[in-house]
Amino acid sequence: MTETNSNTKIALIDDDRNILTSVSMALEAEGFDVKTYMDGEAALRGLDLNPVDLVVSDIKMPRMDGMEVLTNIREKSSVPLIFLTSKDDEIDQVLGLRMGADDYITKPFSQRLLVERIRAILRRNEMRAQKTETNDNSIVTTHGHLTLDEDRHLCLWKEKEVNLTVTEFLLVKALAVRPGHVKSRDSLMDIAYGDAIYVDDRTIDSHIKRIRKKFKQVDDEFDHIDTVYGIGYKYKE
Secondary structure: OOOOOOOOEEEEEOOOHHHHHHHHHHHHHOOOEEEEEOOHHHHHHHHHHOOOOEEEEEOOOOOOOHHHHHHHHHOOOOOOEEEEEOOOOHHHHHHHHHHOOOEEEEOOOOHHHHHHHHHHHHHHHHHHHHHHHHOOOOOEEEEOOEEEEOOOOEEEEOOEEOOOOHHHHHHHHHHHOOOOOOEEHHHHHHHHHOOOOOOOHHHHHHHHHHHHHHHHHHOOOOOOEEEEOOOEEEEOO
């Protein structure tokens, strides 16, 4: 018996037909509904028509690479994304995480490992959905113009929605729940990624930069996340 069912939709993007075939068969055997795409452009068209619960994408592809796919997805959606990368592409791995990917797996990879990573991310989302179903009141954090509704994964600034990825949402919440208190980069890394994968300080800096940019898109005067040089970040009191 599997932990998931055919209602869980996954998009698999890779220009290697062998990988598409073998990985999609493995995921379907676990009960997932898999849509496959051989290039990024086709995937984006398909995702617009048929949204999914999670995306697995190669990074290096012709016509449109995985980074471009991620950038386009993040303009519209916070759907979880796992990158498939080559063994020596550490730069791509780090860059992908900074751009909003949720995880990465290095080729050649164990299909069992991929399934477990997918399950871990889906469990996190399922737990959030279960909280919404079992609680009359959402878990809401408010501070000034900021509202964070954890159960609905909703971030509002001055009543305007700010579209954050799961990682970005966790970072904003970590800072906003204790305004004025400094969070070190190490503590923010633990909050965002746990001990599942290693990321460096610059990855957190990149996330904060993207978060500030997203808030400024709805309010040019947003300046509520301060850098504490040499330590980390804090949310203004």
